[in-house]
Amino acid sequence: xxxxxxxxxxxxxxxxxxxxxxxxxxxxxxxxxKFDFETQRVISYDGNGKExxxxxxxxxxxxxxxxxLIGARVTIFLNAGRENLELPPVFS
Amino acid sequence: xxxxxxALEIAPGVYWVGFYDKNAGFHCNPYLLVDGxxxxxxxxGTKPHYEIIMRKIMEVVNPINITHIVLHHQDPDLCAxxxxxxxxxxxxxxxxxSWRAGVLIAYYGIKSEFYYVDRNNYQLxxxxxxxxxxxxxxxxHCPGSIVTFDEKTGVLFSxxxxxxxxxxxxxxxxxxxxxxxxxxxxxxxxxxxxxxxSIERIQKYPVKIIAPQHGSVLKGDxxxxxxxxxxxxxxGDEFIxxxxx
Numbered sequence: 001x002x003x004x005x006x007x008x009x010x011x012x013x014x015x016x017x018x019x020x021x022x023x024x025x026x027x028x029x030x031x032x033x034k035f036d037f038e039t040q041r042v043i044s045y046d047g048n049g050k051e052x053x054x055x056x057x058x059x060x061x062x063x064x065x066x067x068x069l070i071g072a073r074v075t076i077f078l079n080a081g082r083e084n085l086e087l088p089p090v091f092s
Numbered sequence: 093x094x095x096x097x098x099a100l101e102i103a104p105g106v107y108w109v110g111f112y113d114k115n116a117g118f119h120c121n122p123y124l125l126v127d128g129x130x131x132x133x134x135x136x137g138t139k140p141h142y143e144i145i146m147r148k149i150m151e152v153v154n155p156i157n158i159t160h161i162v163l164h165h166q167d168p169d170l171c172a173x174x175x176x177x178x179x180x181x182x183x184x185x186x187x188x189x190s191w192r193a194g195v196l197i198a199y200y201g202i203k204s205e206f207y208y209v210d211r212n213n214y215q216l217x218x219x220x221x222x223x224x225x226x227x228x229x230x231x232x233h234c235p236g237s238i239v240t241f242d243e244k245t246g247v248l249f250s251x252x253x254x255x256x257x258x259x260x261x262x263x264x265x266x267x268x269x270x271x272x273x274x275x276x277x278x279x280x281x282x283x284x285x286x287x288x289x290s291i292e293r294i295q296k297y298p299v300k301i302i303a304p305q306h307g308s309v310l311k312g313d314x315x316x317x318x319x320x321x322x323x324x325x326x327x328g329d330e331f332i333x334x335x336x337x
Contacts, residue, residue: 017271018117020260064259067117071257071275077333078326 003085004049008033009042010079011056014072016040019064027059050088057090099124099148100263102309103245103301108263109133109148111141117259120169121305123249125242126153127218132160132188133177134240134249135170135305142173146180155180160207160216162188162224164251165234166196170305175201188216190228192236209238225297229253229290231282239294246300252280253290254318256307265308270321273307283328291323 012035015024021037028035033052034043045052060068073091080087096112102123110121122137122145131153137145149155158181163171166189174197178185186207189197194206207216209226216224225241233252240249256265256272281287302310302318310318 014271014275017268017273018257018259018275020258021268023259064117067257068259070279071272073333074278074327074331075274078331 002049003083004053005042005045006083007076007079007085008045008049008053008056009035009040010075011053011060011072012042013040014075015060015064015068018068018071019060023063027056027063031055031059050086054088054090057088061090096263099151102263102303103247106242106245106247106303107148107152108303108309109145109152110137111144112261114261115259116261117257119258119261119306121303121307122170123303124149124152124158125247126157127222127244128220129157130159130219131157132162132218132224133158133181134162134303135164135251136161136177137173138169139172139176142176145173146177156182158182159184159218160186160188161204162240162249163193163197164189164239164249164305165237166193167234168200170251171197171200171202175203178202178204188226190226190236190238193234193238194236214238227290227293227297229293231286232290233280233282241294241297241299246298248294248297248299248302250294250302250304252276252305253294254302254304254307254310254322256304258307262308265310265314269308269310269314270317273318274321274325276306277322277325278327279332281325281327283330284326287325287327288323291319295319 033045099107099109105126107124109124123134125132185204187204188207191208214226226238229237255276257275258272
């Protein structure tokens with residue numbers, strides 16, 4: 001895992017509210033992201049965090065459409081700025 | 093058959109009469125308050141959902157008993173059903189809104205007389221003496237936005253405030269509701285300062301239940317938690333990543 005872990009975690013938590021636990025669980029399973037729903041922490045993911053964030057954003061768009069991603073965009077943008085991280089294209 | 097096929101009582105004499113669409117990420121919630129032989133409808137609803145909403149109203153009261161329709165702002169998801177609805181309501185029906193919103197609401201072709209809260213000391217007294225208080229929440233999200241506090245039940249009809257984006261909708265807010273609520277407010281409210289001022293105004297009232305026009309009903313500890321979150325939320329223009337064009 002890398003510097004993007006926090007952003008991935010923020011996005012998953014936000015989508016638990018928007019998409020609901022069942023849909024989020026299914027997305028995480030598909031992308032092989034391990035998440036502890038009790039502590040709401042990311043346990044692990046494979047590969048480059050920026051790419052994982054992009055894939056996660058794309059899946060959220062697939063499942064919920066623009067409304068599901070717009071609800072996360074502001075907080076992701078703010079937190080990326082604070083951590084000086086470049087966002088993947090799905091958030092631009 | 094689901095429990096959402098019928099009107100649901102969320103507080104004594106206060107009913108949710110909305111439409112539950114299991115595939116939608118955004119729900120509209122009209123509410124009906126019954127006070128003796130008088131009834132008040134809040135944020136009447138959309139044109140496509142008119143028949144469903146009216147059927148649920150008729151489960152609870154004869155629509156002729158509806159003496160007031162409160163429209164907290166001018167958007168079509170609150171107002172578009174009113175021209176169809178008003179034909180079945182009391183002949184003395186009043187449309188309750190701020191003057192600023194009323195100017196635009198009139199363009200739906202509504203025939204009933206308006207009752208402007210800002211010209212009536214921000215309150216409405218029903219026949220029984222029950223008082224509804226209106227709280228201005230300017231630019232949350234419209235210039236003339238208001239919310240309603242019912243002194244008798246402690247219900248705040250909060251319009252867009254405390255609403256949420258939620259595909260996993262339930263009438264009562266679940267464990268992840270605060271994230272869904274932030275998701276709705278961050279890109280929708282004008283600014284952090286504007287939102288904070290409105291929440292502070294609302295906090296002066298003894299709110300027990302929040303009934304938002306989108307999202308789910310908040311009760312118990314969730315009422316104070318939601319207010320405290322929204323008061324500090326980074327939202328609106330200064331935080332939205334606008335693209336320069």
